[in-house]
Amino acid sequence: MKRFCLALAILLLGCSKATSTGDWKNAPVDPIKPGAVVKLRVAHATNPRLARFSPDHLRIVLASAQLTMWKHFGIYVEFTDVAETGIDQLFAVIPPSIRAARVESIYDFKSGKGDRHMLAAGIHNTLTERKTSLEDALTFAAPYLPDAHPKDLMSLSESLSTIMLERLEHWRHITAADGTPVIDASPYNEWVYWDTLGYGNLQYDLVLTNQFIASAEYYGVDIHSAIRGGVTVGTTSYSRNSQYSSYVFMSTFPFTDTSENTRQLRDGDYSEELAAELAGAYLAHEIGHLLFQLGHPFGQKSCVMNPASLLRFREWFNQINGQDCPIGSRPEMRAGAIPPSFNQDWVKMTPQP
Ligand SMILES: [Zn+2]
Structure with missing residues (x-):
């Protein structure tokens, strides 16, 4: 999960009228108990401009997810047949009124109109809201930061926002097979819209996509x-x-892309089979x-x-071991640590059929 508990972050940030007002609540949903069998509804939403996993490799992804869930959580996960859909069709479920309300949460890096201070403040709010300690944050991030010794979470947030924007600029230069930029004028790269899909009539628990999702926003980073x-x-x-009051979206692009930018953040090259296995574990x-x-x-x-460091999924995969990190072993590993939250006003704005 990149970002999840956004309600308080937005209230603290007060970044816009559209998002700082509204009635944010935690969804009342009980975590699943160990030993349960669950069935998840799966879709594959594709952008025809970008490389994608074949149906066989998608089966490897799901089998790997199933095995990892069993080994780490003792849960048997079943999946429906994968529903194929276009990314344009998927985005059409976003109610226009909510989409309009969400625009102000996007740091507009494409036009260069973004507020860097608000971006850093947003990161700080996310860290604070999730009770991330400076020590834990640096254990994870220090090797990748220009300033490895920030004095507090706000300094760390400023450092993170700087590196985020620098690297995001690099991503704008990678091209798809058709020679045009992977990040184009379409909204599909924007995380905020993916974070909004669930207010619409979305019928899936998991959405896998070949879309590259890379963006900056004022909450949840x-x-x-x-x-x-x-x-x-x-x-x-x-x-x-x-029934879980939330859904998962996952981009397969970081696993399949072979651009120099991706390879620099990755731990060596992956075969397509390994990429599928790692994507499933993730x-x-x-x-x-x-x-x-x-x-x-x-x-x-x-x-x-x-989370995996940079895009080093093989390293991440080789280090995970469920016996050393059972549910309940740390505050973050407690069931219910981050309940899903939502804006009640937006739900009321879009009655379901
Ligand atoms: Zn996560």
Whole structure:
């Protein structure tokens, strides 16, 4: 999960009328109990301009997620058949009124109109809201920061916002197979919209996508995404149509992309099979957010809930060990650590059919 508990972050930040007002609540949902069998509804939303996993490799992704869930959480996860959809169709479920309200939360890096101080303040709010200690944050992030010894969380947030924007600029130069930039004028790279899909009539618990999600926004930016340059691998966000009150979206792009930018953040090249296996294991991290509402034990390398550093998924995978990081072993690993939150006003604005 890149960002999850956004309600308080927005209230503290007070970044815009559209998002600082409103009635934010935690969704009343009980975490799943160990030993349960759960069935998740899966879709694959694709952008035709970008490389994608084949159906066979998608099966590897899901099998790997299933195995990792079993080994780390003792939960047997079943998946529906994968529904194929276009990314344009998927984005069409976002109610226009909520989409308009959310625009102000986006740091507009494409036009260069963004408020750097608000970005740093937003990161600080996320760290504070999630009770991230400076020590844990530095265990995770110090090797990747120009200033390895920030004096407090605000200095760290400023450092993170700087590196985030620098690296995000690099991502703008990578190109798709058709020779045009992967990040184009379309809204599909913007995390904020992915974080909004669940207010619409979304019928999936997991959305896998080949879309590259890289952006900056004034709420919800966490350490691991910032040091990648705003790149999201996966997030667990509110969803009105899910029994878990949230849904997972996960981008396969960081696993399959072979651009120099990606390779610099990765730990060597991956075959397509390995990429699928690693993507599946990382999907289990998101399913841990979905089913148990777990947080991020930053720097605890045995924990599947410790985010991967940069895009070093093989290293992450080789270090995780469920026996050394059971549910309940740390505050972030307690079921219900980060309950899904949502804006009640937005739900009222869009009655379901
Ligand atoms: Zn996470």
